[in-house]
Amino acid sequence: MDKPEALTEILLSSYNGAAWLDPQIASILGQTHGNLALRIRDDGSTDATPDRLAEWAARDPRIAWRRGSRNLGPCGSFFRLVDDISPDAAYAGFADQDDVWEADKIARAVAALAALPAGMPGLYCARVVIVDEALMRRGLSPLPARGPSLANALVENIAIGCTIVMNRPAIALLRERWPTPPVFHDWWAYQVIAALGRVIYDPRPALKYRQHGGNAIGAGYTPLDRLLGKVRRQLTSAQSDLRRHQASELRRLFGDRLSPADRAAIDDLLDSEARLPARLRYALTGKAHRQHWLDTLAYKALYVLRGV
Known part of the structure; x- marks a missing residue:
């Protein structure tokens, strides 16, 4: 059966x-x-x-x-x-x-x-x-x-x-x-x-x-539409605030269950944003990435300017 x-x-x-x-x-x-x-x-x-x-x-x-x-x-x-x-x-x-x-x-x-x-x-x-x-x-x-x-x-x-x-x-x-x-x-x-x-x-x-x-x-309907949409969203402070809030909540709620590597990845992302030299260092060595290399480059440039 x-x-x-x-x-x-x-x-x-x-x-x-x-x-x-x-x-x-x-x-x-x-x-x-x-x-x-x-x-x-x-x-x-x-x-x-x-x-x-x-x-x-x-x-x-x-x-x-x-x-x-x-x-x-x-x-x-x-x-x-x-x-x-x-x-x-x-x-x-x-x-x-x-x-x-x-x-x-x-x-x-x-x-x-x-x-x-x-x-x-x-x-x-x-x-x-x-x-x-x-x-x-x-x-x-x-x-x-x-x-x-x-x-x-x-x-x-x-x-x-x-x-x-x-x-x-x-x-x-x-x-x-x-x-x-x-x-x-x-x-x-x-x-x-x-x-x-x-x-x-x-x-x-x-x-x-x-x-x-x-x-x-x-x-968006086309790759260009989607790219422009991503750029617009990344440029808004609301998107940056959302990323920061989600990562902070993940650390707060599940930090005790994360692997050491994953906890370190979140800590590095959040704790590096306070000072410009730390943000520059994170942009060069940090683990966080988007799927397309151009999106990642744009994200890291914005991270240097204002954080998560």
Whole structure:
């Protein structure tokens, strides 16, 4: 007799997404992985989203949804969904409200995570096909040339949230200690699991990543668009503050569990920024890096100017 498929819960935070929900929910429910539940938290929608969710839930018992008591923003809402993952779920993944998934997305993720050693926290993420509002193909997300690592996760996120699937040890690890205030849920998961588990990057696209005016965080259509977007984000003080806060929270919450090398990498990044000579030294010898050499060069130049 075949072993039954492990339960995988898909976590979706909705907000004014009525225009996009139907094809996305259909693609989630149509996964080849058979044992699947869709858990939705609506983050205060003022459009027809709650009505659409109620209609879907009435038709399919795999869907459970609720209205949040207040608007938490996408990161806070996803953290709340992670806290509510059922004890029966062996895996859980994030979903945006406006994409369309490949039918084998979850099956591929579960197969990759199931191959990890027992008890190892694991996070699967993947490449995406970038599409416009009408789902017309406009490009592919870039492949991470240097691969996933904590040294990369400290300054760049390659784990696009809507592609992430995690195993039970990773879920348990994240739920132990939440950062305050919340940070990007996908970037935080990438950092924690890169430090204390295994991150698996699938180069085969897992979904159609729809770009439109309402994206919380999007991707440009062309390599030039994406490069300019990265430059703009790196130039903002908000991006620098976010990197500093995430690295500081990782050290505060999990510093006692990091390897000596990983703890040193975080210490070097944060403790070198106080003085210009130390920043110059870190720019030349520090471990933190982005995936593309040009991005790394730009990041290190900005680090010299103002820190993390």
